Amino acid sequence: MLQLVLDPTSALPLSEQIVIGIRARIDDRVLRAGMRLPTIRDFAERHGVSRYTVVEAYDRLVALGYARSRRGSGFYVEGRPAPAAGTPARGELARIFASAGLLHRSMDEAPNRLKVGLGWLPAEWYDEAGVRRHLRALSRQPRVKLTSYGSPQGYAPLREQLCVKLAEAAIPASPEQIVLTGGATHALDIIVRHLLKPGDCVFVDDPGPWNLFANLRLFGVNLIGVPRLQQGPDPAVLEALLGEHQPKMFFTQSVLQNPTACDLSPASAFRLLQLAEKHDFLVVEDDVYGDFHPRPPTRLASLDQLRRVIYVGSFSHTLSGNLRVGFVACEPELAARLTDVKIVTCLCSSEFAEQLVYRMLTEGHYRNYVQRLRERLLKAGARTLQMLERSGFTEFAEPAGGMFVWARAKGREDVAQLASQAAAEDIMLAPGHVFRPQLQPTPYLRFNVAYAQDPRLERFLSRAGGATPVDGRQDR
Amino acid sequence: MLQLVLDPTSALPLSEQIVIGIRARIDDRVLRAGMRLPTIRDFAERHGVSRYTVVEAYDRLVALGYARSRRGSGFYVEGRPAPAAGTPARGELARIFASAGLLHRSMDEAPNRLKVGLGWLPAEWYDEAGVRRHLRALSRQPRVKLTSYGSPQGYAPLREQLCVKLAEAAIPASPEQIVLTGGATHALDIIVRHLLKPGDCVFVDDPGPWNLFANLRLFGVNLIGVPRLQQGPDPAVLEALLGEHQPKMFFTQSVLQNPTACDLSPASAFRLLQLAEKHDFLVVEDDVYGDFHPRPPTRLASLDQLRRVIYVGSFSHTLSGNLRVGFVACEPELAARLTDVKIVTCLCSSEFAEQLVYRMLTEGHYRNYVQRLRERLLKAGARTLQMLERSGFTEFAEPAGGMFVWARAKGREDVAQLASQAAAEDIMLAPGHVFRPQLQPTPYLRFNVAYAQDPRLERFLSRAGGATPVDGRQDR
Structure with a gap:
């Protein structure tokens, strides 16, 4: 149908x-x-x-x-x-993207808009003062590179520091295996451009991050969504799809997956890597929310040790979305080729920004800062769940932490309509269909817990939330 | 043959x-x-x-x-x-690129290497102290965006400022027509990704910028080189090629073209735009060296007024190659679509860097600074021409200014060999074949005038320069 x-x-x-x-x-x-x-x-x-x-x-x-x-x-x-x-x-693609419209609405300068559908934290949750302090310190350091081009693979001390960070997650890597990029989206982009060609088939989480889907569509790749359950990809559907398709890659998020906020269970991770081996596809693990997890979660790259897994990370959600610093970790030969693609497509990343992130990681009490952020998110998450419950919503699963709750209104299927109603009150919601590979309908919405406690949201949801019968038509 | x-x-x-x-x-x-x-x-x-x-x-x-x-x-x-x-x-493409090897050698940290083949200015030619000063000032300003994502099209005040700058070059544009990018290479990349598809045919200057060629090859586009004469594209060859091919685009540099350092004459510019109209192709004008020109040169965009011409600029050569700030100016509908492609491929550019460039443009005596840079380049250019003359070289044309001289050794065809000899003495030359679409041989080399006055170069060239007979074999 x-x-x-x-x-x-x-x-x-x-x-x-x-x-x-x-x-x-x-x-x-x-x-x-x-x-x-x-x-x-x-x-x-x-x-x-x-x-x-x-x-x-x-x-x-x-x-x-x-x-x-x-x-x-x-x-x-x-x-x-x-x-x-x-x-x-x-x-046509740009229009598919624009028709979702989420990011344009996210990035609009609209000071009164309540951006519950946003994919990142409010500015005031970041350590703005810390960034300023490090910026000033950096502008006084004599050996900082400010004008000449950075090295193609990225600032070496930051790459070394990332190896230390990855080792803590049981992912051993050497600096030659790290390529710094202008954020995680850019990291995914150079992976796609090097390893895929138009018409290739790839598997993605359904639901999953819509900016990845838009990127893959732009490149002309065929997206096959694999239903994402609480524990990971639906094993029966995944096996059935592998009988029909030969994907080149599976793009997934193991930790606090966007939008479901669920983690991959160890058993699902193991099974996925077994299937990757058997059916010869690569796995791209996008770990941009990993630092928000309160416990050490299972990561594919720590099982596979960067053989079949390409690992992507970023500091956009913790330190700054503005500086544009992300990275890929993978086997050394691939890292060298991805560096070539990076050079050919954007020459280099900003070594200045990389130096700033390096300082913040090594001298900025990053660990303590992220710890505080995690705790704040846990509290906000708990309050959001309570508020949603009061408003007649049920969550897909109780999140382990992080920014998102994926929830549906009891007895209401038509959430695109709900999002339109909200927009009229300057509340930006993220209706679930934008997180689905073919924009299929879904009764779920993604809530950003940092915004969800604004009383305007609860007022709106309790008025509009469960008020619509299942057939999707408005009573009023 | x-x-x-x-x-x-x-x-x-x-x-x-x-x-x-x-x-x-x-x-x-x-x-x-x-x-x-x-x-x-x-x-x-x-x-x-x-x-x-x-x-x-x-x-x-x-x-x-x-x-x-x-x-x-x-x-x-x-x-x-x-x-x-x-x-x-x-x-395979990455290897084509790596086999040229120029950029890797350019970006290596090799303090003693004489980088005569480099495509940009030495760090000490930039206004490093000015960048530091503005950085400090920016870190003290209360309203500067440091952590949250920038607006998708780029920092609005900088786009407005660019309109002022373009108006001075007789290119009228509104801020909606400007998309800020992470440098000119990134600007060209989003143009290619939005407007071309693999297998399309494009025309390029021969010789021309090799990083553009590498980018087009990565995308799977067929490159047809149009011989670049002193006045512009060879008119007879261009007409003949248009009889054979239907290009989607012509990528060119009107001002201080890389590597020839020649300008497009007004007549050539007019003729090119006539042909673009007749044969229905777009023209991408890459104007990254424009600010180095001592006189007001002819630009395609000022004739065409951004109808069929897409204009690309950057601050990498004047203010900083490290901050990664460039832009596209084009008709508004296209600018909106290029913004979508930018979002899908890298989310946003660094608004922090854009704010810094904005400050440097509006409060940093940019005009005076660039004026001094121009004069310094003119002097270095004149001395480089004299030195090359003494060493048995002839220039393709006397450059009007800028960074480059395109010259050949009298009686020596085999310059790849010369570049290898130079590399053994830690002198990095740019042999001409890397600037040709199919890496065809050419007796020319590109010299960066900011480096060419180091006595090591003259010593090397007078020893090795004209010492080889035309058949390309070494006497020794």
Whole structure:
């Protein structure tokens, strides 16, 4: 059953939202050649839009070569020449991305907006004063590099320091195995560009981080979502999908996964690495939330020791999202090639920012600071769970810590509508479909616990939260 | 006649250098399906390598599907399935890049190495003290963003300031038309990723900037070099190439072009834009050296007003290569899409660095500082020309200013060999073939005038410079 999430408040016309939604499913082969699209009447009724809108969308899909019309019989998915044509038009992708709209709304300067859907901490949770202090100290140091280009692989002392940090997580690496990048998104980007080609198939967590999905789509990769349960990827579905597809990579987060806030269990981690070996795919472990975990969690890279696992980290969530410092840790030959890709695509990262992060790690009581942040997050998380409970929400699982709660309103399926209502009150929510590889509907939303305690949210949720019947229509 | 540049001192085996060289020509359709490769004996003799090495390389090409052997008749270029397979293997590309090796040698921390081949100024030519001063001032300002993410399009006051700067160059733009990036390489990268797809054909200056070529190759684009004369692209060759190919874009530098240091004449600029209109291609104008020009030069964007021209700039050569601040100026709709690509690939640029550059532009006497830099470069350029003359070199054209002189040794064709000799004395030269799209041989080298006055260079050149007969073999 084809069910799209349409946002009547979006600047994008409904017909175009339908085209984008169906295209994404065809590109990712969820809808396959020869399958019949819903009738115009069915589609219109199920989505609460006019038939004219659906006709317009279907005609556009025919014009784009994604569907064909058979006289008297309806519309069918057209066979697409793979994989060159699998490379989607760049503009279309940007619109898929813009239609989610989350990041633009996140980054808008809107001082009164309550950004409960945000993917990072409020500025006042960071150690701004500490950054200032180190900045001043750095501007006084004689040997700091401020004007000439940095070294291609990144500031060597920071790479050494990262090896110390990784060793504490039982991931042994040498500085040659570390490539510094402009954040984790950039790290994932150079991995994709070096190791994948358009038309390749990759597995991702469903739900998972939508900026990764947008990046993979931009590159023209086919995304297959593997349902993410509390313990890790759904083992039965994963095995079944491996029978159908030959993925080049599995992108996952072991620790405080975005958006579910769940950890990979040791058994799931072991099983995943066994399957990676058997089916010969690489695993990219994106560990950007690891430092928020109150206990030592299981990481794939500590089991595999950077053989089949490529590890990605960042300081954007703990020290600064503004300085743009992240890294890849992997086997040395791959690190050398990723450095080449980095040079070819952006010459080098900012060694100045890397020197600043190095100082903050080595002289800035990083451990104590992160410890305080963790505790603050745990308290905020507990209060958020209580508030959600009061407002008629149930969490997917109780998070071990970190920034997020993934929760659904009891008896309410249509959260895109809820997010639209919230936007009208300048509350930014993150409806769950943006975390799904094909933007499929889901009753869940992601809550940022640092924002969720603002009384405006509880007021809004208790008014609007459970007030909608399951069929998704408003009572009012 | 197939002539490759082989570097016997490279870490890369000669046979692999041959494979890479021939693959590049096949990927770019300089060698086409059905063409006969030179006989093993001919190839070995012309390149001064053993026949065994050539056999090994040809066998490898056959294994890769790039050539086939016809019994008793030799080796032939194999028809390549375009354009999906036109996407070259990433590893292979990284090696093409590494085999040029220039940037790695540029960025090595080697305090005694004389980096005459470098593409930027020595650290001591930059205003390091000024950067420090502004850094300190910035760390004291209360409203500076240090920890939270920057706005996706880049720090708005800097975009406004860039509009003022562009207006002075007769390029009218509004802040919505500016996207800030992590340097010019990153700016070119997001343009390529949004507007091109693997297998597309683009035109580039020949010679031109090799990091652009490496980037385009990584993306899987076919590069066609248009000979760059003193006045601009060779008009006859350009017209002929437009008869054969349908390029999506022409990448060029109008002002102090790298490596020739020549400017586009007004007539060439006009003609190029006429052809762009007629043949419907976009022009990417990379203006990273513009501020070094002593007179107001002709820019394509000031003729075209950012309609068909996408303009790229950077502060890496004037203020700091380390802070990573560059930009794109283009029509507003495209700027919005490039912002999306930026978000999807690296989330945001460093607003902290952008705030610093903004301060330096608005309060740092940028104009006076650049004026002094220009004059210093002019003097260094004049002295470099004299020194090269004394050492038996002739320049391609007398540069109007800037960092580079493009010159050849009288009576010496084989400059890759010269660069190897220089490397043995810890002098890093930039032999001309790295600036050619298919790494074709050229007798020219690029000299960085800021380094060229070190007496070690003149001593080396007068010893080695003109000492080699034209056939490329050493007398000694």
